Amino acid sequence: MMMNKKRPPVVFLPCVRVSVVVFLVLVCFKPSLGDQKLRFGRDGEFKILQVADMHYADGKTTPCEDVLPTQVAGCSDLNTTAFVNRMILAEKPDLIVFTGDNIFGFDATDAAKSLNAAFAPAIASNIPWVAVLGNHDQESTLSREGVMKHIVTLKNTLSQVNPPEAHIIDGFGNYNLEIGGVEGSSFKNKSVLNLYFLDSGDYSTVPAIGGYGWIKPSQQLWFERTSAKLRREYMSKPAAQKAPAPGLAYFHIPLPEFASFDSSNFTGVKQEGISSASVNSGFFTTMVAAGDVKAVFTGHDHVNDFCGQLTGIQLCYAGGFGYHAYGKAGWERRARVVVASLEKLEKGGWGAVKSIKTWKRLDDAHLTAVDGQVLWSKSSSGRFLLYDICHSLAQRFLSCPRN
Numbered sequence: 526m527m528m529n530k531k532r533p534p535v536v537f538l539p540c541v542r543v544s545v546v547v548f549l550v551l552v553c554f555k556p557s558l559g560d561q562k563l564r565f566g567r568d569g570e571f572k573i574l575q576v577a578d579m580h581y582a583d584g585k586t587t588p589c590e591d592v593l594p595t596q597v598a599g600c601s602d603l604n605t606t607a608f609v610n611r612m613i614l615a616e617k618p619d620l621i622v623f624t625g626d627n628i629f630g631f632d633a634t635d636a637a638k639s640l641n642a643a644f645a646p647a648i649a650s651n652i653p654w655v656a657v658l659g660n661h662d663q664e665s666t667l668s669r670e671g672v673m674k675h676i677v678t679l680k681n682t683l684s685q686v687n688p689p690e691a692h693i694i695d696g697f698g699n700y701n702l703e704i705g706g707v708e709g710s711s712f713k714n715k716s717v718l719n720l721y722f723l724d725s726g727d728y729s730t731v732p733a734i735g736g737y738g739w740i741k742p743s744q745q746l747w748f749e750r751t752s753a754k755l756r757r758e759y760m761s762k763p764a765a766q767k768a769p770a771p772g773l774a775y776f777h778i779p780l781p782e783f784a785s786f787d788s789s790n791f792t793g794v795k796q797e798g799i800s801s802a803s804v805n806s807g808f809f810t811t812m813v814a815a816g817d818v819k820a821v822f823t824g825h826d827h828v829n830d831f832c833g834q835l836t837g838i839q840l841c842y843a844g845g846f847g848y849h850a851y852g853k854a855g856w857e858r859r860a861r862v863v864v865a866s867l868e869k870l871e872k873g874g875w876g877a878v879k880s881i882k883t884w885k886r887l888d889d890a891h892l893t894a895v896d897g898q899v900l901w902s903k904s905s906s907g908r909f910l911l912y913d914i915c916h917s918l919a920q921r922f923l924s925c926p927r928n
Contacts, residue, residue, distance in 0.1 A: 563620065563653060563683075564705035564713070569867035569875045571704055571718060574618035575775070576860055577824025577843035578625070578659065579605050580850035581643035582632035589848040593855055602642070604848040605858075608888045609646040612860050615892050620683075620702075621647045621654035624824045625725075625777030629849055630664025637675055639665065648680050655684045657698045659777040659825065660727035660737060669727065673697035684722075688747060695741035696724030701751050707867065707875040711764045717878050718865050719755050719770055719817065721748060725778040729802070736803035737778050745811045752815040769817040771878050771901060773863070778802065779823045782809045783840050786833035792898050793831030793842070793885075796853065800826050812838060819881060819901040822861065828853045830861075830885060832898065839900045844885060857887035859895075868903065879903050 565571045581602050589600035633639035647654040656676050663669035673686050685700035702720040706712025726738020756769040784799040812818040813836050820839035827845025844859035845852050852858065861883060868879040884897040
């Protein structure tokens with residue numbers, strides 16, 4: 526089956542041979558995290574691992590796509606599982622975010638079993654995790670709503686089907702998470718980093734419009750109201766702040782604005798067209814107007830992995846993760862890591878978010894880290910602090926595990 530995507534025009538309106546024994550994980554039912562408050566650690570950092578496009582199907586019987594001839598034998602969904610495990614061990618994230626096409630429904634015999642297996646490493650890690658839907662998750666034995674309802678029953682997930690306060694909202698998997706300041710600091714009761722998760726849909730449901738889905742007005746209204754509420758709370762007493770807390774948005778299908786860049790103004794690579802919706806629903810403008818979102822993270826286009834800044838917002842791909850997904854032979858599967866760091870106060874303790882940095886790791890022999898960059902800085906309004914990021918990454922990766 527061809528897995529490449531059609532590229533509708535926009536109208537404005539390695540497979541590494543891993544000798545790892547993969548154990549089956551008994552998937553228990555939620556809740557184990559309950560209403561646990563996510564917050565920055567005492568090291569002043571909060572780390573997010575993004576996993577895009579696993580395309581998980583039926584495990585060891587599911588073959589890999591677009592790998593080198595020497596890598597085909599024995600390559601399956603289990604290579605994807607092994608990569609998730611390697612990333613968790615190497616980065617020890619505070620939150621894992623799966624940004625859609627978690628399973629490749631056409632090849633998944635039983636959607637629930639495939640979802641359980643796809644998320645098993647995150648479940649076993651006891652690290653909080655969340656997921657949004659892509660355009661392929663619903664193509665097996667569960668509807669789009671059914672997939673999201675299954676996800677929220679799984680252990681250690683903070684995913685939601687939809688926000689309880691939004692009585693009418695399109696899609697399934699629109700919700701937000703608030704990341705609190707360090708326990709014991711003046712920011713302990715404030716959300717210093719806000720995460721927005723949205724269902725970018727699958728395919729257009731409007732007969733006259735072809736192509737992929739988009740973020741609808743009802744979702745944008747929910748985002749606007751949520752963002753406004755969070756901005757008011759952050760800029761109110763106690764410890765009132767002069768500007769909103771930074772926000773990050775995660776969804777599957779890229780916005781048309783991802784096509785705004787060329788090799789001169791992004792970090793990473795662009796190896797295929799931007800497969801956004803064929804109409805522009807205006808969500809980018811909505812985020813710019815809200816003023817708090819500093820970066821957007823998507824998947825969908827597997828061999829794009831760049832970040833580019835437009836009107837104060839970084840638009841970032843993760844790069845393809847899964848082995849049963851189209852890719853490029855010899856171009857390693859990869860994952861994106863984001864770290865938000867707090868400001869160290871003169872009298873000790875931690876303040877607000879000072880910077881947000883990112884890099885990617887490749888599924889090669891050394892989990893090589895590439896393309897380190899500052900996405901946003903409180904002091905520089907997003908300008909890259911080259912010395913700071915180079916120094917930070919050098920210190921971090923000198924001790925990288927050698928697998």
